[in-house]
Amino acid sequence: xxxxxxxxxxxxxxxxxxxxxxxxxxxxxxxxxxxxxxxxxxxxxxxxxxxxxxxxxxxxxxxxxxxxxxxxxxxxxxxxxxxxxxxxxxxxxxxxxxxxxxxxxxxxxxxxxxxxxxxxxxxxxxxxxxxxxxxxxxxxxxxxxxxxxxxxxxxxxxxxxxxxxxxxxxxxxxxxxxxxxxxxxxxxxxxxxxxxxxxxxxxxxxxxxxxxxxxxxxxxxxxxxxxxxxxxxxxxxxxxxxxxxxxxxxxxxxxxxxxxxxxxxxxxxxxxxxxxxxxxxxxxxxxxxxxxxxxxxxxxxxxxxxxxxxxxxxxxxxxxxxxxxxxxxxxxxxxxxxxx
Amino acid sequence: xxxxxxxxxxxxxxxxxxxxxxxxxxxxxxxxxxxxxxxxxxxxxxxxxxxxxxxxxxxxxxxxxxxxxxxxxxxxxxxxxxxxxxxxxxxxxxxxxxxxxxxxxxxxxxxxxxxxxxxxxxxxxxxxxxxxxxxxxxxxxxxxxxxxxxxxxxxxxxxxxxxxxxxxxxxxxxxxxxxxxxxxxxxxxxxxxxxxxxxxxxxxxxxxxxxxxxxxxxxxxxxxxxxxxxxxxxxxxxxxxxxxxxxxxxxxxxxxxxxxxxxxxxxxxxxxxxxxxxxxxxxxxxxxxxxxxxxxxxxxxxxxxxxxxxxxxxxxxxxxxxxxxxxxxxxxxxxxxxxxxxxxxxxxxxxxxxxxxxxxxxxxxxxxxxxxxxxxxxxxxxxxxxxxxxxxxxxxxxxxxxxxxxxxxxxxxxxxxxxxxxxxxxxxxxxxxxxxxxxxxxxxxxxxxxxxxxxxxxxxxxxxxxxxxxxxxxxxxxxxxxxxxxxxxxxxxxxxxxxxxxxxxxxxxxxxxxxxxxxxxxxxxxxxxxxxxxxxxxxxxxxxxxxxxxxx
Ligand SMILES: [Zn+2]
Ligand SMILES: [Zn+2]
Numbered sequence: 001x002x003x004x005x006x007x008x009x010x011x012x013x014x015x016x017x018x019x020x021x022x023x024x025x026x027x028x029x030x031x032x033x034x035x036x037x038x039x040x041x042x043x044x045x046x047x048x049x050x051x052x053x054x055x056x057x058x059x060x061x062x063x064x065x066x067x068x069x070x071x072x073x074x075x076x077x078x079x080x081x082x083x084x085x086x087x088x089x090x091x092x093x094x095x096x097x098x099x100x101x102x103x104x105x106x107x108x109x110x111x112x113x114x115x116x117x118x119x120x121x122x123x124x125x126x127x128x129x130x131x132x133x134x135x136x137x138x139x140x141x142x143x144x145x146x147x148x149x150x151x152x153x154x155x156x157x158x159x160x161x162x163x164x165x166x167x168x169x170x171x172x173x174x175x176x177x178x179x180x181x182x183x184x185x186x187x188x189x190x191x192x193x194x195x196x197x198x199x200x201x202x203x204x205x206x207x208x209x210x211x212x213x214x215x216x217x218x219x220x221x222x223x224x225x226x227x228x229x230x231x232x233x234x235x236x237x238x239x240x241x242x243x244x245x246x247x248x249x250x251x252x253x254x255x256x257x258x259x260x261x262x263x264x265x266x267x268x269x270x271x272x273x274x275x276x277x278x279x280x281x282x283x284x285x286x287x288x289x290x291x292x293x294x295x296x297x298x299x300x301x302x303x304x305x306x307x308x309x310x311x312x313x314x315x316x317x318x319x320x321x322x323x324x325x326x327x328x329x330x331x332x333x334x335x336x337x338x339x340x
Numbered sequence: 341x342x343x344x345x346x347x348x349x350x351x352x353x354x355x356x357x358x359x360x361x362x363x364x365x366x367x368x369x370x371x372x373x374x375x376x377x378x379x380x381x382x383x384x385x386x387x388x389x390x391x392x393x394x395x396x397x398x399x400x401x402x403x404x405x406x407x408x409x410x411x412x413x414x415x416x417x418x419x420x421x422x423x424x425x426x427x428x429x430x431x432x433x434x435x436x437x438x439x440x441x442x443x444x445x446x447x448x449x450x451x452x453x454x455x456x457x458x459x460x461x462x463x464x465x466x467x468x469x470x471x472x473x474x475x476x477x478x479x480x481x482x483x484x485x486x487x488x489x490x491x492x493x494x495x496x497x498x499x500x501x502x503x504x505x506x507x508x509x510x511x512x513x514x515x516x517x518x519x520x521x522x523x524x525x526x527x528x529x530x531x532x533x534x535x536x537x538x539x540x541x542x543x544x545x546x547x548x549x550x551x552x553x554x555x556x557x558x559x560x561x562x563x564x565x566x567x568x569x570x571x572x573x574x575x576x577x578x579x580x581x582x583x584x585x586x587x588x589x590x591x592x593x594x595x596x597x598x599x600x601x602x603x604x605x606x607x608x609x610x611x612x613x614x615x616x617x618x619x620x621x622x623x624x625x626x627x628x629x630x631x632x633x634x635x636x637x638x639x640x641x642x643x644x645x646x647x648x649x650x651x652x653x654x655x656x657x658x659x660x661x662x663x664x665x666x667x668x669x670x671x672x673x674x675x676x677x678x679x680x681x682x683x684x685x686x687x688x689x690x691x692x693x694x695x696x697x698x699x700x701x702x703x704x705x706x707x708x709x710x711x712x713x714x715x716x717x718x719x720x721x722x723x724x725x726x727x728x729x730x731x732x733x734x735x736x737x738x739x740x741x742x743x744x745x746x747x748x749x750x751x752x753x754x755x756x757x758x759x760x761x762x763x764x765x766x767x768x769x770x771x772x773x774x775x776x777x778x779x780x781x782x783x784x785x786x787x788x789x790x791x792x793x794x795x796x797x798x799x800x801x802x803x804x805x806x807x808x809x810x811x812x813x814x815x816x817x818x819x820x821x822x823x824x825x826x827x828x829x830x831x832x833x834x835x836x837x838x839x840x841x842x843x844x845x846x847x848x849x850x851x852x853x854x855x856x857x858x859x860x861x862x863x864x865x866x867x868x869x870x871x872x873x874x875x876x877x878x879x880x881x882x883x884x885x886x887x888x889x890x891x892x
């Protein structure tokens with residue numbers, strides 16, 4: 001199988017298998033702060049909950065083990081409190097209370113549309129942020145607090161974070177090749193969007209993960225997985241999901257891709273990107289470029305040449321094997337002594 | 341082609357100065373290099389490349405010291421660092437043409453300079469110890485002795501004349517109490533607690549190099565990193581709950597990967613916070629760090645480096661018989677990963693034994709088992725060979741089976757072999773037993789592996805289909821060869837004539853069989869015939885159904 005060792009080395013180089021102790025410590029302290037301060041803050045606003053009412057659960061890639069090395073560690077922890085959303089119909093206020101409970105000098109805290117974010121800096125560089133989506137449990141259902149602090153656009157959105165976790169864990173756990181393919185696609189995204197500042201322009205991890213699960217093609221040859229062909233086939237079928245419109249000159253004028261959450265609220269995960277046509281067109285163009293490069297890699301005989309195409313997709317961490325001619329020449333002259 | 345002509349074929353290269361046609365200074369990727377051609381008189385030579393006036397800190401394989409060898413009036417004054425492009429003895433240079441050698445070295449230089457971060461990290465990690473030890477200011481090297489590489493461990497420090505030993509607690513070195521004229525060779529120091537911390541994920545860990553010296557941040561990053569966890573959960577827990585008793589401590593890090601296995605020690609000076617755990621000390625108390633020149637010296641490490649089977653390391657091997665074959669077998673066992681032997685033999689070494697004795701003429705007149713024990717102990721302080729200067733009897737054999745992991749009989753006397761076989765069968769011996777013996781004449785030898793939990797035993801070889809006892813069926817010598825091969829030296833004393841080839845052959849085959857037993861590739865009892873032509877499973881009928889010892 002082509003580039004087996006290179007893919008295996010690449011995966012080892014990019015993957016994160018578990019939360020570090022440093023991160024766990026930050027999360028533990030954050031959780032303690034929320035548990036000890038949030039009930040008192042809420043009490044001042046006539047909302048009564050106890051410490052044990054607050055539930056915090058892991059969400060995102062750490063849960064199903066598809067985390068990769070990135071400039072900033074991104075951690076998602078859902079905060080769930082019992083709350084009557086008919087009485088407290090402004091989620092922005094409740095998010096504000098959550099922010100107040102954790103707002104201390106050692107972290108930078110601010111409200112984002114779907115969550116409250118706590119960022120951590122070292123030597124003036126952000127190294128970690130913990131995103132806290134806030135859920136109200138009301139009438140046996142969970143509602144996500146949406147809306148920025150000053151935005152007029154806000155709502156309690158029915159959601160099922162536990163169901164989403166279960167769905168993805170069931171798909172991914174026990175499927176090692178799928179897990180690797182998800183990591184590769186996320187790495188591709190990070191490489192191609194490394195200079196993009198605006199979150200809304202970047203395909204979200206959850207979207208890429210769901211697409212990879214839907215379109216995954218397991219491929220292996222003689223007892224070992226063929227990650228190159230699996231990645232190529234999986235990305236190819238994701239690409240086929242795009243619907244494209246072109247003008248008379250063949251120029252792409254719109255690109256669309258539908259991918260819905262498999263659980264409540266069943267919303268489109270690319271909804272933010274769709275606010276601008278150009279974001280989706282860029283996404284499509286970059287994605288089809290990646291598929292073209294991977295297809296070349298699959299078709300090429302030489303491992304070196306194939307590796308160069310894969311490196312275009314996955315970045316310099318993917319190591320291109322030496323040219324065959326050079327490698328063979330060196331092989332011929334390699335000393336056959338035992339060493340000393 | 342000249343060096344100049346070869347260089348001109350590369351677009352990336354611009355020639356700056358031609359010292360001669362063959363010695364040239366050129367620029368490649370914004371760095372300047374000096375090239376010397378391979379010697380035309382010496383077919384084994386390669387081209388030599390030096391980096392000019394640059395500390396090369398960003399690149400692996402650039403030597404740390406400036407070369408002073410280049411004191412030639414032709415060569416401009418400056419700093420020259422040798423670029424190491426060839427692993428020692430990795431290529432057969434004599435079959436490569438002059439031009440190919442030059443272009444090969446340029447290709448390698450281009451490859452080196454085009455390395456990406458991941459490739460550089462790997463190369464730096466391969467050469468980690470070179471950089472680490474070059475950065476140390478301590479004069480005495482620290483020799484590290486470990487029994488394992490995966491768990492946190494406390495260690496002891498012993499100072500000696502020329503080096504310091506750091507020894508994992510619980511590991512006994514046989515020479516640690518040695519004296520030189522009443523003075524201890526190794527003195528235990530207790531002013532620093534010492535801990536071994538294995539690094540299980542080495543991503544992003546670089547050695548100190550040109551201006552990037554290690555500080556407390558690098559140490560913190562190992563035990564409490566942001567993104568990649570470098571140590572295992574259990575190691576972290578122990579760092580978190582261990583409370584050092586001393587203010588300053590020594591940390592020994594082990595970093596093992598597919599491409600390298602390095603161990604490096606560092607002394608950390610700390611603020612005096614008495615109740616701080618090791619973790620808190622590392623995170624908050626470090627005021628200075630002092631890298632120590634480090635070298636691994638333990639038996640585990642040496643065996644791993646040679647690719648020995650480390651499964652034998654903690655096993656106890658009983659060798660019965662320290663004659664010719666026993667001496668070779670014991671010697672090779674300890675060189676192949678067995679550190680704990682016990683030897684039984686009551687004989688003394690005599691002058692006429694020496695040419696078939698693995699250790700030369702030391703100790704003539706002393707007990708054979710004791711000589712072997714003393715000499716093997718000198719190989720490495722972890723080797724422990726216990727000598728019993730007597731022949732083993734029934735009671736001790738049964739005792740030994742309960743505390744050994746493997747028994748090897750290297751005696752040739754059939755009566756004794758048959759007797760011990762009966763004892764082991766009767767006691768339902770649970771450990772593997774190997775009998776090995778040479779036939780008279782020294783041409784043939786045999787190795788019998790017996791699993792006493794299954795069919796087959798030594799007596800099978802002396803039993804025919806009817807269950808009657810007969811002479812050894814495995815014999816490959818004809819009777820007349822036997823007659824001529826025996827040397828008579830009066831009073832009926834006989835000795836089989838053979839040189840050391842059959843000892844070496846038998847010992848090698850025995851080591852292979854031990855390895856197979858170790859790996860559980862051999863579980864059924866089996867007889868192996870060894871001859872100058874082959875080592876193979878014997879066609880002698882074995883096991884023998886009618887055997888009165890192991891049959892029904
Ligand atoms: Zn080197
Ligand atoms: Zn038998």
